[in-house]
Amino acid sequence: MTNDQKLRVQVTEEIDKHKGIVEKDPHRLHYHLMPPVGLLNDPNGFIQWRGTYHLFYQWMPFKTDHGAKFWGHYTSKDLVNWQHEEVALTPAEWFEKNGCYSGSAIEHEGKLYLFYTGNVKNEHGKRESYQCLATSHDGSHFKKHGPVTTLPDGFTAHFRDPKVWQQGDRYFMVIGAQTETLKGAIVLFQSDDLIDWKWVRMLTGGDSGALADFGYMFECPDLFHLDGKDVLVFSPQGLKPDGMKYHNVYQAGYTVGVFDPTTGMYEHDEFTELDRGFDFYAPQTTVDDQGRRLLFAWMSVPDQDEQMHPTITYKWLHTMTLPRELQINGDKLYQVPVKELEDLRKGDAVVEEVLLANTIKQAERAYGQAFELLIEKMELDEGWFEMTIRHAVRIVYSSEQRVLTLERKSYVDGVIEKRQCELDHLSNLRLFVDTSSIELFINDGAEVFTARFYPSPNDDQMVFGSSSTCRFWVKRWELDKVF
Known part of the structure; x- marks a missing residue:
């Protein structure tokens, strides 16, 4: 039995072992996506593919704490009724042995491509990170192809969360990063075939520009076009409270500007928080067959008193937000619950x-x-x-x-x-x-x-x-x- 097969068996056993305990929790939600057991965090690989919505997610099935993450997997035809599928990715290979970290999904030549970060801590405790590829013909079983990029000069191994999209005849990838001067940044790669990726530039952050010295790490970037504007969503870490802003441990928000795919330049305005509440992080978007820009986010924030939630007693922790449609008015993003949620009434x-x-x-x-x-x-x-x-x-x-x-x-x-x-x-x-x-x-x-x-x-x-x-x-x- 391979390491991947062993891990899958262990996940199934863990779900069966604690199912009765989880279902007894009076705080178990009625209509939000939750893990069947263990800890859920970032949404990953959100896509509508062959008429089905796929939402993968960061998952630690063996405890209500962080560790070597799996990719959990939900599917739905209507954004309301969801089916929990077999685990999609397990941390079974050398390039991901300490976790299959966050990433995205894209369709190419009839197949589903998943891009994600392989997290590795070597014998000396030093972190390594690899941007990896897995593909699927059926949306359920995934073949891993290993790393597709290398860490560029000038950045620490805090280099993760690839988001991939097609624009014209090229593919682009943005990655959350930290410079060697310990500044948050987002970098840009491009490819003609989703296999061979070439460095383009640092998109924003670092030591200069509009987001210079704006925290020590940028996570979960997502760059997309919406009604004539180019919107960059990301989650900066290390911001200090400023009036009514930035009072959670980490933030999630956006900038609005213009992205030039020929040069890789992105001119943008200031950062705005997406959500003003206590529990919102790592949002990810996709476009569906109705042309809507849809968003899911993790309804929590890393390192924010996670182990104090009462659900831990019942062997589970955290949930997703409801799916939301993004609209833009001027340079301001609006979030609206998707219309399908009316079917819950x-x-x-x-x-x-x-x-x-x-x-x-x-x-x-x-x-x-x-x-x-x-x-x-x-x-x-x-x-x-x-x-x-x-x-x-x-x-x-x-x-x-x-x-x-x-x-x-x-x-x-x-x-x-x-x-x-x-x-x-x-x-x-x-x-x-x-x-x-x-x-x-x-x-x-x-x-x-x-x-x-x-x-x-x-x-x-x-x-x-x-x-x-x-x-x-x-x-x-x-x-x-x-x-």
Whole structure:
């Protein structure tokens, strides 16, 4: 039996061993992608291929901690109902023995090509990294071809997360990197055949340019064209808090500019965070057959009190965000839940008008643990508006300060913590609440807050409040359980 075969057997045994424990967790989500056991992190290889959406993901099946990662694999026809497939990649070869790290997928000549980083730590503890290729005829079984690039001069072995795309008759690859001066950077390679890759240039970061000295490492780059603009999404590490920005351990965001494929130059504006909440990292996008630019992200952040989540008791950790469609307005990205999520709705919406006048009002009906909520036609001329969900998450908008705040009770020590953004006005809120997560889309997706939270399993209450007269309409849908 090969090392790959042994690892696959061990994964199957681990799932079977802990399935009963995992399913007993009251915080297990109803409609978000989760690992069957162990730890999930970055989305990988997100693609629609032969009419099926494939989402691979970083997976440590043997513990709720990081280590030699596998590529887990989900498939779906509709972005709502997902099937967990056999593990796609195992860390079985010399060039990946300490983990099949993040990467991307592309179709070529009818086959599915996966590009990923092979992580190696040698006998002296020194890191090595290799950008590797695996291919498949059926989307289930993958043949490994080994490394396709070498580490260029001037960079440390923190060199990973290849994202590949085709533009014209050439293929391009961006890779997250760290320079030898310990500055975050993104580099660019190109190829005519997806096999022979040539160095082009450092795309951004390093010691000069608009993102000079912008953290010590850039992860998970993704460069794409959207409505006439070239958008670079990536996850910088090492930023210091700046006002309301950069309060998580690491960040995820984007720049907007112009990419010239003939020279490899990318002129762009400043970095903007994609999500204002507590738990959002390593986003990856793809284009589907409807022409939509779709995004998944990991609903967590590395090194951010990961071992304090209560789900660890039940042998699993972390989840994906919901799939989102990206749209651009000027130089600002909007994120909108994909339309297919409406299929989760059970029956018609419960619709009600809410009038507040310096009061706190508990909703007449219990809202449940998995629901979608739309608040629209908001009238708030002065003062503040608030809503509290299951006594664990609070949303506050101050019309005078023009600030929206998301508060939660910390799962580490119970202390209230917050994330904020400036907001000129509040016209609508769209919330997707699951048993232990919230995704909040503000003003048609102009701002988004994503967070995990852990309320009492028996608490289904929603409370509204305001400091002055406030009127709005509420639509609520109970959502089906998929997982």
